[in-house]
Amino acid sequence: MRSIDLSAASWRKSSYSNQDGGACVEVSDGFAAVVPVRDSKVPHGPVLVFPVGGWASFVGAVKSGRLP
Numbered sequence: 798m799r800s801i802d803l804s805a806a807s808w809r810k811s812s813y814s815n816q817d818g819g820a821c822v823e824v825s826d827g828f829a830a831v832v833p834v835r836d837s838k839v840p841h842g843p844v845l846v847f848p849v850g851g852w853a854s855f856v857g858a859v860k861s862g863r864l865p
Contacts, residue, residue: 803833803844810837824852 806825821837832852835844847855858864 801828801831801833801846806833808835808837808840 803825807827808823808825811822811824823835823837823840825833830849831846832849833844833846834852836842855864
């Protein structure tokens with residue numbers, strides 16, 4: 798697997814994250830084939846990297862209510 802340089806990544810908090818400091822997911826846009834995702838409470842912690850298509854399917858399922 799190829800490593801991805803995230804040192805200059807810009808992160809944005811998901812609109813589904815709550816404002817009380819819990820369930821805060823951040824994503825980084827601008828990568829051609831992948832979507833990096835991290836926990837905003839642990840910004841220097843691990844990052845999960847998903848294929849663009851898989852991430853789009855997940856977000857679509859959340860928005861449509863197919864996932865709790």
